Amino acid sequence: MTTYSELNHAPFRDRFVIDEPGVAYLDGNSLGRLPKATVAKMEQVVSDEWGRALIGSWNQAWLPISRRIGDKIGSLIGAAPGGTLVCDSTSINLYKVAWALLQHRGRRRTIVTDAVNFPTDLYILDGLRRQLGPDLRLESLDLDQGNHAEVGSILASAINNETALVCLSHVNYKTGYAFSMEQVTEMAHAHGAPILWDLSHGVGAVPIDLGTAKVDAAVGCTYKYLNGGPGAPAFLTVRADWIERLQNPIQGWFGAARPFDFGSVYVPHLGIERFAVGTPPILSLAAVEPGVDLTCEAGMHALRQRGWQLMQYFFTLFDQRLEKLGFKLVTPRNPEAAGSHVSFTHPAAWQITQDLVQHHRVIPDFRGPDIIRFGITPLYTLGREIEQAVAALESSLTHGTYRAYPTQRRGVT
Amino acid sequence: MTTYSELNHAPFRDRFVIDEPGVAYLDGNSLGRLPKATVAKMEQVVSDEWGRALIGSWNQAWLPISRRIGDKIGSLIGAAPGGTLVCDSTSINLYKVAWALLQHRGRRRTIVTDAVNFPTDLYILDGLRRQLGPDLRLESLDLDQGNHAEVGSILASAINNETALVCLSHVNYKTGYAFSMEQVTEMAHAHGAPILWDLSHGVGAVPIDLGTAKVDAAVGCTYKYLNGGPGAPAFLTVRADWIERLQNPIQGWFGAARPFDFGSVYVPHLGIERFAVGTPPILSLAAVEPGVDLTCEAGMHALRQRGWQLMQYFFTLFDQRLEKLGFKLVTPRNPEAAGSHVSFTHPAAWQITQDLVQHHRVIPDFRGPDIIRFGITPLYTLGREIEQAVAALESSLTHGTYRAYPTQRRGVT
Numbered sequence: 001m002t003t004y005s006e007l008n009h010a011p012f013r014d015r016f017v018i019d020e021p022g023v024a025y026l027d028g029n030s031l032g033r034l035p036k037a038t039v040a041k042m043e044q045v046v047s048d049e050w051g052r053a054l055i056g057s058w059n060q061a062w063l064p065i066s067r068r069i070g071d072k073i074g075s076l077i078g079a080a081p082g083g084t085l086v087c088d089s090t091s092i093n094l095y096k097v098a099w100a101l102l103q104h105r106g107r108r109r110t111i112v113t114d115a116v117n118f119p120t121d122l123y124i125l126d127g128l129r130r131q132l133g134p135d136l137r138l139e140s141l142d143l144d145q146g147n148h149a150e151v152g153s154i155l156a157s158a159i160n161n162e163t164a165l166v167c168l169s170h171v172n173y174k175t176g177y178a179f180s181m182e183q184v185t186e187m188a189h190a191h192g193a194p195i196l197w198d199l200s201h202g203v204g205a206v207p208i209d210l211g212t213a214k215v216d217a218a219v220g221c222t223y224k225y226l227n228g229g230p231g232a233p234a235f236l237t238v239r240a241d242w243i244e245r246l247q248n249p250i251q252g253w254f255g256a257a258r259p260f261d262f263g264s265v266y267v268p269h270l271g272i273e274r275f276a277v278g279t280p281p282i283l284s285l286a287a288v289e290p291g292v293d294l295t296c297e298a299g300m301h302a303l304r305q306r307g308w309q310l311m312q313y314f315f316t317l318f319d320q321r322l323e324k325l326g327f328k329l330v331t332p333r334n335p336e337a338a339g340s341h342v343s344f345t346h347p348a349a350w351q352i353t354q355d356l357v358q359h360h361r362v363i364p365d366f367r368g369p370d371i372i373r374f375g376i377t378p379l380y381t382l383g384r385e386i387e388q389a390v391a392a393l394e395s396s397l398t399h400g401t402y403r404a405y406p407t408q409r410r411g412v413t
Numbered sequence: 414m415t416t417y418s419e420l421n422h423a424p425f426r427d428r429f430v431i432d433e434p435g436v437a438y439l440d441g442n443s444l445g446r447l448p449k450a451t452v453a454k455m456e457q458v459v460s461d462e463w464g465r466a467l468i469g470s471w472n473q474a475w476l477p478i479s480r481r482i483g484d485k486i487g488s489l490i491g492a493a494p495g496g497t498l499v500c501d502s503t504s505i506n507l508y509k510v511a512w513a514l515l516q517h518r519g520r521r522r523t524i525v526t527d528a529v530n531f532p533t534d535l536y537i538l539d540g541l542r543r544q545l546g547p548d549l550r551l552e553s554l555d556l557d558q559g560n561h562a563e564v565g566s567i568l569a570s571a572i573n574n575e576t577a578l579v580c581l582s583h584v585n586y587k588t589g590y591a592f593s594m595e596q597v598t599e600m601a602h603a604h605g606a607p608i609l610w611d612l613s614h615g616v617g618a619v620p621i622d623l624g625t626a627k628v629d630a631a632v633g634c635t636y637k638y639l640n641g642g643p644g645a646p647a648f649l650t651v652r653a654d655w656i657e658r659l660q661n662p663i664q665g666w667f668g669a670a671r672p673f674d675f676g677s678v679y680v681p682h683l684g685i686e687r688f689a690v691g692t693p694p695i696l697s698l699a700a701v702e703p704g705v706d707l708t709c710e711a712g713m714h715a716l717r718q719r720g721w722q723l724m725q726y727f728f729t730l731f732d733q734r735l736e737k738l739g740f741k742l743v744t745p746r747n748p749e750a751a752g753s754h755v756s757f758t759h760p761a762a763w764q765i766t767q768d769l770v771q772h773h774r775v776i777p778d779f780r781g782p783d784i785i786r787f788g789i790t791p792l793y794t795l796g797r798e799i800e801q802a803v804a805a806l807e808s809s810l811t812h813g814t815y816r817a818y819p820t821q822r823r824g825v826t
Binding site: 017019020025027030031033034038039042046047049050051052054055056057058062088089090091092095115116118119120122123124126127131140223229230231232233234248249250251252253254256259261262263264265266277278279280281282283284285287363365367368 | 430432433438440443444446447451452455459460462463464465467468469470471475501502503504505508528529532533535536537539540544553636642643644645646647661662663664665666667669672674675676677678679690691692693694695696697698700776778780781
């Protein structure tokens, strides 16, 4: 049994800039906090490397970053060294890798995905379906994400010898449901189909082992649980035996074997670097490393253990104090089937979210039409932030203060 | 007649961090210097906007940046407001826009480009040619870039009713030759073909007027003369009447009309935002603005005037002191046909470049097989930096000190 005092002990919390007294920040799954080491790193990159060393920094500092951080992220997700690269955005990486895998589809014609996948994943796949010819179709499954058995049976009837690619988000951005990566990957492979996982909503908070599951490829975001900064470059990872067989549709010079030879014929890099395109945005790229380093230092096992204790604490308070107020929990209570955020529905979810942010200094986020989502970042979330959120929800509902806010949502949060 | 004292007066030079006494930095066309305002801006974005305001900064600060800086760059290149966006890399932007224009090719089958175009442009176009079907071909013209008349006659015989797209770099990265944008655009339009210009090697130093030339679309880099930072996000611009007709091949959520509705069906934004893809890398993106602001403040006319005075000074010293040492000038001496860098060839160019950098504190760069390239950034380059470069070249050749360096090149510079 975890004590409340243990829930409020986050050994890595003081490695972050935390400068808003009284705020419960439960949105690290949308934008992770700023590591203190990143402040120093950015001063170094801006003033010393750019300002003083200028062009010489490409050789002395910048060229190896994409692969070096890639390997560190690889170590967090069970990818082999040399298989992971930090570059571009998650959407662009998904486009490149899905396109590349689909070149090997032969006569297979169906891309299988999840109807409630993150929108950009659906948009990218739908764009590829149209681009790559009239024979392809996108099958967006209506998965009831309550448990693995139901999900498994729906997937089992959808994946077959016609399947060209299975593309899913490991953790659903709304419900927090986590697929069984090993089972679903095996299902795809049993029918000869490759699988591409989007790890955005779990990486850095949930243990992932691509190697054991023999996953073909994955992409993911670094600005959530990895604390890489707003819009930080994403990563992509490809299983070793695929790398040389996959072709990047966007043939840019940073994906070439020898970009600084300035040759006129594109010869792709033999390694994962072939998935790079243009010059990487160094300020944003360099900022990714301190957050990844903290995650590596903490270790995924310890992080998940702490994260799940916080999730269980939230579930307990939900049962005791929130269910009776009309909230409905949608996140699975089984650690094998859940990521690291707690979501529940309420018909007035948008108004309640506004009341929490503006009146109670609690920062969750809203996902339409009716979900309030609370991110649990094991590196820095405290039990008392969860307690503050629950108290704020109770207060908002009991006093009806949320009704003062417009029912129409605007903006991002 | 410009005096030496005028050549050493750069009114905007003290707006940059310049911290290497004795160094002649003539590589601002590869990586522009750090504006002082960018140091303050980065502290604000990192510590205040990310560290303190966290997720709230998307609405309060970050969402409008791509369009706002886009419009500022648009004002420098004669693009209409609302037509320019800062996002992704130049290579990715070229891919998206070229792909989009090629969807309108009908029965036209040839992409016309320049055999000595920047490699990434050639790679991207060649990739598109293969992707978009067996009917397309890439015609890389062997243009003798000495003067507009020769270039014009080669282009005139290559562009015809079969031309699906003309795609050229306005200023050549090696020679410094600048196409006549108006003439070449007119030539493409006379045959019903759209034109896509890569402005990377001129924007911020050379006057460009896309509007007058009726250019269809352009892309370009912000980390050279615009001083946006290493690998800073690039821009793309599309003529107003094209925007709604062009489709982004990489359908990501930031290109959607209402990304934060999280709808499952992609509806493209009506404006230039449709060419966005994923979440932009905010730290790198925000760093672009101070350099662009300085350029707008200085004004393109004044900048080019000062830049061309420096170019002429370099040409004069070349004639007096360098030609006799075996250097051969390849940059046109006509301001209508040249960008803002001076290039010459020498059989020992790589060794000489090393000697300049390591022994003489002069930073040019090398482009194989035999070019040394000196960037003139009107905002901060001084006459005495050019004098220092010329003296270093004289010394290196006269004393033969360059022979101490290996003939094999490595790395970036």
